[in-house]
Amino acid sequence: MQITDVILAPGQGAFFYDDQDAIRAGALQEGFVYVGQSKTPGFRSIRVPASSLSLGLVLHDGVVVWGDAMGVQYSGAGGRDPLFDPNTISDLMRRVIAPRLLGVDASRFLAACAEVLQPWEGSRLPLSLEYGVSQALLRAAAHIHRKTMAAIVCSEFDLMLPTRKVPIYCQSGDAREMNVDKMILKGVDVLPHGLINSRQKFGIGGQTFMDFVKWVAKRIRELGTPNYHPVLHFDVYGWIGQEIGLEPQRIADFICRVSETVPEFTVNIESPADFGSTEAQIDEYAKIVSILDGRNSRARVVVDERCNTLEDIRLFAAAKATHLVQIKTPDVGSIADTARAVLICKANKVGAYVGGSCTETDLSARASVHVSVATRADMMLAKPGMGVDEALSIVGNEQNRLFATLNRGVSDPEKS
Incomplete structure (x- = not known):
């Protein structure tokens, strides 16, 4: 046609x-x-x-x-x-x-x-x-x-039809406390992002951020059901490196301290530092990952900045320069390359997180769900927007509709 x-x-x-x-x-x-x-x-x-x-x-x-x-x-x-x-x-x-x-x-x-x-x-x-x-x-x-x-x-891509749902990750925006409560009450799989994008939010020596991490864990214990055990994922926009310096050992030490404050949780730290170029980011992130792995830390590094295109993702994954890659869908380009990126991560035993941006739309978010589920990504972003409710509804409902269709054993015409 x-x-x-x-x-x-x-x-x-x-x-x-x-x-x-x-x-x-x-x-x-x-x-x-x-x-x-x-x-x-x-x-x-x-x-x-x-x-x-x-x-x-x-x-x-x-x-x-x-x-x-x-x-x-x-x-x-x-x-x-x-x-x-x-x-x-x-x-x-x-x-x-x-x-x-x-x-x-x-x-x-x-x-x-x-x-x-x-x-x-x-x-x-x-x-x-x-x-x-x-x-x-x-x-x-x-x-x-x-x-x-x-x-x-x-x-x-010659893949079997999926049978498992992909965990959903929500982001809080600046309304951190209120949105964390929403995420906990709705049982979100991965939370809360936190938007730690300034010195004011990170704090001197990272203390403000550390306090926020402990508060999130405390709130989960207070509001969550007994079996609720989400992954904690914080995006710090390079502020660990900004505040304490760009030495991989010191950055790894800080990440370990964060993880040790909430030992019952797996902690993802996204964008701990920006080393100025893709090549430098790969070299230095690989050192941080190696240190954390050597300590058997439950903390995981997530790369975002300097890892934009499919070729960037291939380089980071091959170098084991991250535990998870944020596949930032508008930055990758063709959504076919998002699928390829997930498969590259899996081939290299690196986590694949199909992310994107709060600036996206309902249409792009729903398409991302299908690619995430088909390729069996490790997690996907609830998007668009910075509110929890709308994004979780769009992404979560699309995934539920998809599996209802697949489980019925029939295909559905595209819903416009």
């Missing part, structure tokens, strides 16, 4: 794009906004409402399938693509991608992605555009074959 037309619709991401350099430099937060001058190119202010662009493919039978393009919250930082510009993406879509789409066989997902997402003028397409187009192509293949998106991924 062929694509007969391409239509575009402006959209909103579920949160905001933030200038990470300005925040790290000490920009103060007043209410919801940050005060001060932006530092990262493209940002007119430190916090910018997230935009998206919906890409619609009109199929031969008149059905329209959609994918959403957007950037991540901290665009332009850590080696990522610059701030998302819907006008640029729309122009590229009309001039370059639409003619390719009109000639492609939409029933063959991987082949269609390879054909449509070829480089343009000697450079790779913007990763946000790859992400949106590939979602639409996955939905197109699912519609044509009357299968779930997960079943299409399994078929294309």
Whole structure:
């Protein structure tokens, strides 16, 4: 079945794009906004409402399938693509991608992605555009074959249909205490993220962060059911290295101290430090991982910054430079590469966490669920947005619907 037309619709991401350099430099937060001058190119202010662009493919039978393009919250930082510009993406879509789409066989997902997402003028397409187009192509293949998106991924990558649910990880945003309570009451598998993205939140010597970790564990004991035992996952945005220095031994020592304060829990520490380049990040993270493993620590390092594309993920996984990789879906590009990234992690015995960003949309989140489940990721992010309820509903319900369909033994047409 062929694509007969391409239509575009402006959209909103579920949160905001933030200038990470300005925040790290000490920009103060007043209410919801940050005060001060932006530092990262493209940002007119430190916090910018997230935009998206919906890409619609009109199929031969008149059905329209959609994918959403957007950037991540901290665009332009850590080696990522610059701030998302819907006008640029729309122009590229009309001039370059639409003619390719009109000639492609939409029933063959991987082949269609390879054909449509070829480089343009000697450079790779913007990763946000790859992400949106590939979602639409996955939905197109699912519609044509009357299968779930997960079943299409399994078929294309020669995988067995999944039988196990993927643990869901929620993020708190700045409303930490209230959202932690919500997560505990709803029995979230992995929590709470914490958004430890400034010196104020990390504290002198990390004490404020350490107190928060202990408080989360205490709250779980107070509010959780007797058998509730989530993984604790904290994103510190490089602040361990920022505050105590970039020496791997000292960073590992700090991570061990964090873990030892809550010995009954497995603790994930995401982005403990930013060493300035992908090569340096691999070298230094490998040392931190080796030290933690040598101590049989229950703490695990999660890489995010400097590990963006499929090739970056391949390098980190092969070097055992992390315990888990956050596969940040809009930064990876094509959602087919998200599937490949999970399989690379598994081949190297490294954890695969299909993440993404609070700036995404309901459509991109639901597509991510199917890829996560099909490839048997170790965990996936509840997204979009920074609220617990909406993201958990979108991702959790999509996973439940998927398994209800798979368990019935029939495929379902794509739900638009």
